[in-house]
Amino acid sequence: MHYNDKFHTNIRFDFIKHQKKFFGASLALVVLGIVSLLVFGLNYGVDFKAGTNMDIEIGKAVTQEQAKELLGTLGYKDLAPTVGGASNQRLSVRFDEVLEQPKVTEILNALKKQYGDQVSAEVNVVSPDMARELGVKTIYAVIIASVAIMIYVAIRFEWRFALAANIAILYDAFVVVALFSIFRLEVDLPFIAAVLTTIGYSINDKIVIFDRIRENLRFSKTKNKEQLAEMVNASLWQTMARNVYTVLTVLIVAISLYLFGSESIKLFALAKIIGLTSGAYSSVCIASPLWLMLRGKQKPKQTAKTSAAS
Template sequence: MRFDTNIRYDFIGNRKKFFAFSIILVAVGILSLLIFRLNLGIDFKAGTTMDTATDHAVEQQEVISILKELGYSEIPTVGGANNDRISVRFGEELASEKIREIQTAFKAEFGEGSSFEVNVVSADMARELAIKTIWAILAASVLIMLYVMIRFEWRFALSANIAILYDCFVVVAVFSMFRLEVDLPFIAAVLTTLGYSINDKIVIFDRIRENLRFSSTKNDKQLTELVNASIWQTMARNLYTVLTVMIVTVFIFLFGSESIRLFSLAILIGLISGAYSTVCIASSLWYEFKKREKKKPASAAKQPTV
């Protein structure tokens, strides 16, 4: 069966190039994690975060000077539209006396109207949170795989799960390579990546299943044409969906506050990786699984009967 779809690029025919690129990227990510590990934020390691809202703009150097006078060497990040919000992260659990000492110094410098929000994470709490995060990602992956198996078949489910785990790993690897901070919003971004990524893959898999229903694929060439046609038939829809979310995410990254900037960056990386893996990995993996299935009956038929 011939498809009317204009196949502008043979994704399946070039699948080995995409597989090689993806494997290299995964290898680089693993090396980065082994060498540099993750730059864990206060949510995943013991420490104290103090967020201070002031009545006027504050320069970062002012905050550093106050902390140095108090005997601290921590360099805080100053964010907010008018630099009126100070975020100081300490790599240790500060006692109540130390916290009050810093607050008193800040009020004396920035005004009595300054308000504070303090979060203290113990070592046990950080360890428990890290374990629960890993279980959350694994549970989401397993449930997604079961859903796709029920709706489609195991080949679709396995292809989709490999691709979405690849997307999540890409986000983690990029944050590791560039030493970006990993905190709770980052985990939310990874789980969001899972959702958007599986949505794109379901769209293409649904079209592949529909095309299979109304056509017969007797050889690899016909199967290649079917998958390529399915990709291009859904290309516009997937691109519009991804671009719509990406535009919003880029604006949040550029104009949002410091507290959500890395969150939006993680989602942006996940969206790009998800769009790539949907077309170049998930569909190609399904093609490989299906091709092997078609070869089994043929090889069995060649065996002489006794």
């Protein structure tokens, strides 16, 4: 740990000095994610492919093995039903086909025969056309959100800040998608909501840091890249406590949802946890060093010219 007299800041770790390591690790994860997406793709839920989802209230405790065995007798041996709810009385089953009403009735009658007349179900059907429409609208939502954020940052700061921030938030969104692809986790509409909120929380961290960089840049005389690096590093540590506390506050909630929430919200919470962690990392290790690289390519203004202009 060393103390920066110029900015009155405790520098516990030099992020700028190790930026190549951060860029290399981030690039490796991006490449791994691209390979996984090309080879395996995403494990789409019913929301993004034609199919039927049945949320069934059994009324008594049921195990996954019992539910799987019962569905097997009806010709669905490959399904993996999810058991949850209070005392494991709720069953969630996702079918890769659009079930007609007679088939839904047959499944419910089999469950009622096994567990009693208290069995009830909520059935959601997604047609192929609806699945395609949801997929297209999701892509539009991510693009529009990214462009809007880039325009906002460009207006409030400058294009270098906007470009660095947008690359970093797209990286955050991609990390969530890549990890869900690598570990074959299901992608549904709550997952998309998690990705979009990740973009929102991610840009918040970056705005705080960029605002401090702009303030330090305004009141300090930086003449070369080394001085710029010193200023950026100091700005990161000046805002570190605020960013950590902000992220931890939301992260605690997301972890609680994942640990104690229902099965239907666990993947949403997991996507939030990944996105928040990536957003905190990219704000410090990607966005700020990227801005420094872009700014470093600009020719510094000569002191004489500055004095003459003033």
